[in-house]
Amino acid sequence: MKTVSKIALAGIALAFTAGASFAATTAENWENSCASCHGVDGKAQTKQGKKLKVRDYTDPKVQAAMKDDAMLTAILDGVKENGKERMKGYKGELSEQECKDLVAFIRQLKP
Numbered sequence: 001m002k003t004v005s006k007i008a009l010a011g012i013a014l015a016f017t018a019g020a021s022f023a024a025t026t027a028e029n030w031e032n033s034c035a036s037c038h039g040v041d042g043k044a045q046t047k048q049g050k051k052l053k054v055r056d057y058t059d060p061k062v063q064a065a066m067k068d069d070a071m072l073t074a075i076l077d078g079v080k081e082n083g084k085e086r087m088k089g090y091k092g093e094l095s096e097q098e099c100k101d102l103v104a105f106i107r108q109l110k111p
């Protein structure tokens with residue numbers, strides 16, 4: 001009886017840990033892969049963000065101008081302008097689901 005409840009408890013603890021690490025992952029991905037240009041807060045007030053003139057994603061007007069599917073394509077395939085790469089694609093590093101989660105993450109950025 002004792003062993004069974006211990007196993008059940010371990011299972012619950014594991015489920016919680018997995019849930020917590022999943023929730024942290026999108027923010028972690030953002031910080032690790034995106035924040036150097038886009039800023040942790042999405043305002044792009046970083047050295048690279050300013051240099052590349054990255055838009056402020058907390059600006060409601062910028063948010064309104066972006067489309068979810070175009071955002072996803074940008075994250076997966078990168079952003080090019082006149083044949084020059086402005087942002088690389090993350091297809092090889094992040095799964096499509098992780099990229100979708102990043103779109104949702106950007107959508108909830110607030111000024």
Ligand code: HEC
Pocket residue numbers: 029030033034035036037038048052053054055056066067070071072074075079086087088090102103106
């Ligand atoms: C080397 C700098 C750099 C890094 C790193 C970077 N980006 Fe970008 N990103 C840009 C630039 C430059 C643009 C185009 C200008 C703009 O949107 O303001 C852009 C555009 C975007 C767009 C807008 C696409 C659209 O619909 O207009 C999204 C969404 C985006 N990035 C998400 C991300 C995510 C998520 C990551 C991390 C996985 C990331 N970026 C990493 C530089 C970067």
